[in-house]
Amino acid sequence: MIENGYAYIIEALDALNTMTGLDKVKTLMLIAMMYANKGDEENCTKYKHLAEKEAEVYIQ
Incomplete structure (x- = not known):
């Protein structure tokens, strides 16, 4: 399960843009x-x- 979480880090980093x-x-x-x-x-x-x-920008 932890390996899946670390794989998600890579996917999330790609999607951040x-x-x-x-x-x-x-x-x-x-x-x-x-x-x-x-x-x-x-x-x-x-x-x-x-x-x-990012939260500060989102709140404003």
Whole structure:
């Protein structure tokens, strides 16, 4: 099941360019959580920050 989650990271990264708004925020947070579960704190933090920035744009 975890392998499927990591495969989803690749699919989600490819789809990010076409996403907007709340879908993009959710996807970025999901990617961050998957990296956290993998133990990759650097990428986890990176995607959390990207999600926060996108959320700010979405809220405005």
